[in-house]
Amino acid sequence: MGAAASDPPLTPGGSSTRPVPSSDEADIDSITRANPAPQEPDNPDFTYPERLYGDPPTNNHTDIDTLIIVCCHAIFHASPSDSNFPLHSPTLESNWHLAPFQQSNARTAKPGEHTTFLAHITRGLDLLSTSPTSLLVFSGGHTKPTLTSLSEAQSYYNAALAQALSHSPDHAENLQTLFDQHRILLEERATDSFQNLLFSLQLFRQQTGRDARHVLVITHAFKTQRFLKLHAQALGWAGDRIRVEGINPPFSADELDEVVRGEERACREWEEDALGEGEVLGAKRRARGWVEYQSSSFGEV
Template sequence: MLSSPDLSTYTNLVIVCCHAIYLGSRSTPDADPYDEIAWLLQHFQKSTATKQSEHETFIHHVTTGLNMTRTGAWRNKSILVISGGRTKRNITELSESESYYHALLHTSDEVRSHAQQAFTAGTLLLEEHATDSYQNLLFSIIAFRKRTGRYPGSIRVVTHAFKARRFLELHANAIRWPKKSITVSGIDPPMDWDEYTVTTSGEASKGYMPWTDDPHGVRNVLSEKRRARGWDPTVKVLLAQGLESSVQDLVHWNGGLEGNLPFPQEKKLVWELDCHADGL
């Protein structure tokens, strides 16, 4: 029987952002996450005559996140949070995060063993509420806090490389996370020049820009995307439970009277004062 780890050494947070749902489960051990048909994919994520399906990139994301917590400088220092909500409720109640965990279990015997050990030890957590990249970041920080009793000293986000600016310039700034304490490990799908041009242009106009005047994602365009992905605002009560008052206020922040105002500067967040601060 594995002993519980000493969480005092776990100061780092690795976030894997989910982008789809793998349909294999613990009861289907023969399922193959490398089979495109085993995934619920958006049309732009699917394979065509000229491009590969993106599901293998998603496997790369989650296996990379797991490896970060067990090898190299962050070994035995990191909590892995797989972040993604129930975005396809009309088809399945399975969350993106749980489905990615199932993909780990089906990838290889070695990966399955490491994933199961981390999940049992509580150093691999499933964040099952996020419906966009801002929520991926904030809700994963909250999951770390509730597991360890404090906030992470450093964060590494595993997602698409073309989304790095969105996290580093916009989301981290919106929650006032220290700039020196967050990095992005970006992994893009294979792309030729035309695909790269279309993808980066689309990210700039549809991924990055909407957040520049709606930093917390509460106005029409971004809030509608959340609703379409199954977001339930009442979950914020559960997420905020047991947190410091300023962090609770951040979770519930609705952009003020204008709907796009930043979180008030006078409300100091715990991580602004001390990234390693113990929770109350």
């Protein structure tokens, strides 16, 4: 769901020179109302593929200026095509493909991290419902091809739909309407946090014909520095135009220490390899289903 593999490479640049809003309010709608979307590309430091840059928008989203990204981290394996789909609750850990470190542990009373993923989904949908100038992107690729053909992004939407059905058919219908109106989009290629941001920015431009004026990333709180200080700057998207709303799993003291150490290692890897194409980060992508024909170099996506 993005540019074709033949597109010319993207080039990372510096920070945006466009004025940013002075408001510190957390409410997205109040910010975006005061800053209407530009009608022309407004970030000269972020170079899009030529085909994307010149094509007309896919949809008539003339008022949309805000991108909400929900970064996906696992796969809810139920599908709406299943006859018993309404019986598959996303609140049950058994309905998710979780990595070992994401699973619950009865000995330590650690809960499964699927509950955190549902919190990310719910927060994204809440923001979308209160901000008529926003698009919501679920971002996550086919990271478990040996287990399922579902992408993380598709599975998050399915989880949202299952959750809505548990409330009422009307809730599910409202969600489906947002999807049909392309207010909810699926970015199904990303295999890491850098690609979550990059491919979602591209998808927003495909849909609207312009850059997002405001970007809000919903992910784990411990990844805030990674997005703001590393990924955004590598893409020339620094400054107040991008924010992170972090929701962590519940940690014990030992778990928190381990996560902090792991994130420090990850940030060092991204500092040394900002585009994620080197030996270490490239290997992680391939382990999550990324294949070389999808991108022989940065930007050929």
